[in-house]
Amino acid sequence: SQQGEEDPQALSIQEGENATMNCSYKTSINNLQWYRQNSGRGLVHLILIRSNEREKHSGRLRVTLDTSKKSSSLLITASRAADTASYFCATASEANQGGKLIFGQGTELSVKP
Amino acid sequence: ETGVTQTPRHLVMGMTNKKSLKCEQHLGHNAMYWYKQSAKKPLELMFVYNFKEQTENNSVPSRFSPECPNSSHLFLHLHTLQPEDSALYLCASSQDPGTDTQYFGPGTRLTVL
Numbered sequence: 001s002q003q004g005e006e007d008p009q010a011l012s013i014q015e016g017e018n019a020t021m022n023c024s025y026k027t028s029i030n031n032l033q034w035y036r037q038n039s040g041r042g043l044v045h046l047i048l049i050r051s052n053e054r055e056k057h058s059g060r061l062r063v064t065l066d067t068s069k070k071s072s073s074l075l076i077t078a079s080r081a082a083d084t085a086s087y088f089c090a091t092a093s094e095a096n097q098g099g100k101l102i103f104g105q106g107t108e109l110s111v112k113p
Numbered sequence: 114e115t116g117v118t119q120t121p122r123h124l125v126m127g128m129t130n131k132k133s134l135k136c137e138q139h140l141g142h143n144a145m146y147w148y149k150q151s152a153k154k155p156l157e158l159m160f161v162y163n164f165k166e167q168t169e170n171n172s173v174p175s176r177f178s179p180e181c182p183n184s185s186h187l188f189l190h191l192h193t194l195q196p197e198d199s200a201l202y203l204c205a206s207s208q209d210p211g212t213d214t215q216y217f218g219p220g221t222r223l224t225v226l
Contacts (some may be wrong), residue, residue, distance in 0.1 A: 030212040042117070042203055042217035043156075088156070092212035100169065101215060103156040 005104050006089055012110040019076040021107040024069075030092050032041055032072050033101065037086045046074075046087075081113045088105030116140045119204050119218035126194065127226050134189040136204030145187040146208040147179060148203040150220070156203070162187060163210045184209045194225045 007022045023032070031050045035043040043072065044099045049056045056063045063076040076083055086108050090101040117138045126132050138145060139176040161169035162181040176198075178190040187204055201220045207213040 033214060035217075040201065040220070040222060042119075042219045043205075043215075045214045045216065048214055083172075094212065100158050100161065100210075101212075105155045 006087070006107045007031055008107060010108045010110070011107070012112065015081055015113050017079055018109070019079050019083070019109055021074045021087050021109070023072045023074070023104055025091045026056060026070065030094055033090045033092065034063060034074050035088045035090060036105070037088065039074055039085075043088065051054060076109075079111045081111050084109060084111045116216050117204060117206055117218035118199055118220050121221060122219065123222045125224045125226065126191070128194060130198070131190070131192040133191065134202055136187040136218055138185055138216070140206055140207040140216060142206040142216070144207045144213075145181060145184070146205040146215065147187065147189055148205065150201040150203055161210055168210060192225050196225050199223055199225045
């Protein structure tokens with residue numbers, strides 16, 4: 001069964017606005033990671049938050065984790081046209097055989113100039 | 114982006130052809146992965162290698178044959194593929210398998226005619 005599910009599937013905003021993407025998962029995790037993918041290219045790691053952390057910042061990115069609700073959110077502040085991409089959450093759990101990351105379907109973010 | 118390289122970037126092949134995808138990582142990592150990304154579907158893990166040994170085969174058809182001659186190189190040999198195998202094939206590496214951050218290559222866009 002799919003572990004991470006992002007919401008919304010697509011998001012369109014104006015430059016300068018904030019973008020919030022959510023991720024829900026089903027089983028306990030060691031950490032949750034957010035990745036970004038520009039069209040037709042590889043994924044780029046953005047941020048990793050461990051199960052004992054609640055919030056983490058990196059530049060204009062803010063990630064929160066609520067293990068009681070099994071959910072995470074990614075906030076991009078003061079968005080730019082260059083932030084247009086797909087964003088994926090991935091959950092990591094020692095319980096996953098081989099310790100594999102399980103990716104969600106992603107949120108397609110479009111930032112209009 | 115130069116940490117993990119993939120060649121070729123684009124490949125068109127017929128159903129009777131044999132071709133190979135190549136991945137090389139320059140990060141000194143121990144684990145390497147092949148993923149398949151089809152339109153509108155989550156990233157699908159295909160194979161995991163740890164210290165050159167295959168530790169995961171995610172029920173992948175035998176027409177996909179991986180090879181890992183050393184910790185820096187990973188190949189995916191393709192033969193008698195089907196049109197539904199058309200997808201973006203992504204290689205990734207991480208320090209160790211499990212819950213570590215993964216670093217992705219740019220991918221090979223494969224089209225099977």
